Amino acid sequence: MTDLLLIAWIFLIAGIVAVPIAAKFSLGSVLGYLLAGIVISPVLSYFNVDVVSIQHFAEFGVVMMLFIVGLELEPKALWSMRTQLLGLGGGQVILTTAVIMASIMMLGYAWQYALTIGLIFSLSSTAIVLQTLQENGLMKCDGGQASFSVLLTQDIAVIPMLALLPLLAMPELGDVGQITTQTAEHASGLSLVQGLASWQAALVTLAAIALVVVGGHYLTAPIFRFVALARLRELFTATALLFVIGIALTMSLVGLSPALGTFLAGVVLASSPYKHELESNIDPFKGLLLGLFFITVGAGINFALLSSRIADVLLLTLCLICIKIAVLAALGRFFGLQGSQRWLLAMGLAQAGEFGFVLLSFAVASHVLPQELADLALLVVTLSMLLSPLLFIMYQKIVAPKYVTPTSTREESFPQERKVIIAGAGRVGGLVDRILNAGGIKATVIDYNYKQLDAMQSIGVKHYFGDATRPDLLIAAGIEEASLLIVALDEQEQITKLVRYAMQTYPHLHVIARAVHRHHVYELYAYGCRDIIRETYDSTLRIGRSAFEALGIEREKAEQMVKIFADYDKELLRSLADVYEIGVPFEQNKAYVECVKRLIGEKEPEIIKAIQAVRERPRE
Template sequence: MDSFLYQASIYLAAAVIAVPIAARLGLGSVLGYLAAGIVIGPVFHLVGSEMEELRHFAEFGVVMMLFLIGLELEPRALWNMRHKLIGLGGLQVVLSTLVIMAAAIAAGQPFATAIAIGLALSLSSTAIVLQTLSEKGLMQTGGGRSAFSVLLTQDIAVIPILALLPLLAVGEIYGAINDDGSISLAIHEAAAEGHGHAASLVEGLPGWAVTLVTLGVIGLVILAGIYLTRPVFRFIHVAGLREMYTALALLIVVGISFLMTLVGLSPALGAFLAGVVLANSEFRHELESDLEPFKGLLLGLFFITVGAGINFTAFFADAADLIGLAVLVILVKGIVLYLLGRAFKLKGRDRWLFTLSLAQAGEFGFVLISFSTQQNVIPADVAEKLLLITALTMLITPLLFILYELISRRMSDAAGPKYKPDEIDEEGPVIIAGIGRFGQIVNRLVQASGFKTIVLDHDMQTIQLMRRFGFKGFLGDPTRPELLRAAGLQKARVLVVAMDDKDKATMLVAYARRQRPDLHIVARAYDRPHVFELYKAGANDIVREMFDSSLRAGRYVLENIGLSEYEASEAVQTFYAHDRGTVRQLAEVWDPNIPASENAAYIAKAKELEKELEAALLNRVYENDRKSA
């Protein structure tokens, strides 16, 4: 136990250093965890049974992740995915297996061994892919949803694969059917191998009894999720013990995983099923908030153990071939995935996301390869190389996501505008770039006051909606110089930058300031760092989109806790005037390359200005009291 805690503490300490660095470089947290494992593993020689113990503990993070994903899916949504689960996911497993199997046979492997290799390498990494999709906000895209469907199908496919592998044994045959007609399920043996030898509810039972027990356990999970969890949660809620929510959430996941292991089913699959059942529960968000920290920590530990588990002695002895084979696996799976993406009408970036996110081998590959070796299906020397290839493909996966981002950016730049820009044949004293909720109010106020505006927006639907309500606007990208010139940038008196895209808004302000040093620019800012960017780009008036509404809400608060309307209004005006000066002073010490929380000069100036604000507000109160006296 002491050794286990020592290993875990060393790994987590490495992660605290490596993960923020990887995130800062834009590489994602997964690559940081893998890098931490690679560095720490050889240094501390964490190999053998102790390493396996830590890995099995960390694998519970995958179980929690699937439970939380299940919470986000209603049963109806899962039913609507059936075509992708059976079609897209099923074809991916079958086709990838056949192609990799053919390559293994061509390399001289026996038929049974080739099948096992194909099955093991056809599965992708649920942990890495889902974590990265969530981090990068890609889960709800067409490519992200398709990738999730395939991953879910692969998790389900592990069950029949584990049952099939003993039948392929090339040495001592490990039959799935005993002489007396009972079944010794391979999946139970794999569960025992991976999670410790636990008692089984199905070992030695006839086939029909195994089926009944398995279906009974699944039904029990569903019924308990529907009828038992709500009363238990209500009981804990009445007790008022906040920590018991976390205890119950952990009990649900651990209990279901253990129950699934007893009948030879995947713990991750059981947890996913339980999550789907509880998706409509009023306590869903409570479960998510309680388990999210545990999931993140255990998943990080899992990624670290993958990196630490690489046998570098074996790797450096045959590095070129292993890297070549890992790249070959990614290419073969990538081609299959790309063709399936086309067949299922995934387009553009979605197809590339689907292809690149699933091209690696996964954590279930470790289980299948180890189990195949135990059953004499894959020779030990071949298995060692396969484990290294699997780990290498997982290490390459974060780089594939970076490649996707480069492709996506190029496709976005090459696509250009969806519609042909309008020919702008009018000029006006006010140009409004961006006509969303913010720009609409500005436009209505200025036009209603008798001034002409020239409205530019790149969204066709927004422009069409404006026209239906009698407001004229021009379709086009406001950042394009030719459109700005046509709209009368050289003669305009005011430019309003109200675009949603922060980077484009800053770029437009900088361009307009270079072209017209005398132009008055009013810009919408998303947050305070964006204010600083716009300030340095040359904007005259910068409006934070939530600032004025927040001030109004604060004024209502002051009026209802004892201040008069006049006093509350005076406090708001003082705060407003001070904040405008504060932003200008903070902009001088702001550095875009250093987070505000780590910029010592910025923090010191902010504290100083906050004390000045308190003094100004207290002085205002004192003056009001003196006048009223």
């Protein structure tokens, strides 16, 4: 027990110390974790810690991450990505494999070795790329969406790779007659499809997928309602973990990728009312496990082999990165990615991925690769992942600024006389900008959607490229002198992040924030914002007024009836915001529930009476 606590303490202190230091120098959390692993590697070796086993456990963070990503995608959105999934993603895997295979064969290796390493090196790191894109607010831009499509395709491609590798077994590496048995022992453990005929295995696999889809759609609400009876926060967390682990286990039992299974379940639950509850409970575990995974990558470097073959490893790693950048840049251009977005895709996915650890081990066990070659390839995978955050930094500091107008990334570029900043140029922010412009007020509008900015510029509207949640960009835009910040971003997390930062850092600033839903209003209110606009609220009131008119009520009366309700709802909202607790489901917040019951019991009869009085009032 003491040894376990000591090892856990070492991992925790390494992450806690390294990540803030990396953040201070704008290196990103991923590179911080990787460097932490390198620093503690000698300590772990001294205590004979099995880093590989910890790494396999920590890989579950990738499973959780894909589940959360799936929660943000509805099936319609996923279907709209089919061209990128099949064309861009599939093309990347095939072309990268072919180029790397040809390069390795030119070095004199057998084609089986070359194909195996080509397949493994064609994969990129889902954990590093998605984590970095989310941290930098790049997930929703064109390059971020293309990167996600390629990563998803790569995760799918792992399944046929696992089926193909045993067929490439080399007789000189072991007893070929025993390969199938050894491979099965290596790959399985418990399995529902082992020993079944192909058609039977296919039926069981389809049944497992159907169970995930149907179960996720119909069982989530009843289970959460049952758990809510206990009114214990920890049970909600346990239930969220139950869903994710159960789905991952189901996929593993039928030989599919757990990450793909949880992603599919996330897509199914994207429209569920419990979506945010699941996400908020799983997110802390995801973050911790991903941090642990990156630390193990840094700690798992074979420094003895690296020191003896440092030149070979560096050369191979640089060749791998250059090949993947070239392939991805060419495909990005072919599929319509322009400017910095194409280079975000190319440089972001230029590393090898965490599935490389699994596939290399599997290839050795299947007598496909010799141990010496696999160890060298493992170093290339690890080093390329270690260099990945540096490529993102190069993209942000060197590449991206070259593809925007010079006036969009420098402090002196922003108009100094403007006192209004609008974060987001989409369907809300863009319209607000037009309204203010009509009133003679010029605002500085910041958005990260490259195509949106190009489209607006083509009709003579000038907006600025950048992530509005970045403090340095806000300073460059003049937030220290601004009097008004309008937060019109699309993502709830981004809105909350920007509002919290602005309210805490610039108390003089008036902040108008777009809220996604009612509980988001409470959250923004808790951070000090008092000018909050629910994105569908005004349109809902107008629909209510139109409904009254359609039922024969005069327009003036309909407007008064709706105004009475709106005033009551605003009073209710303010009262409930005072007792709302961030991160606590409202059904577990006794003060909140009691306040709702009291206000509805006291006020609603009065409101109904007042509205009825207006309706029954005779015409003047």
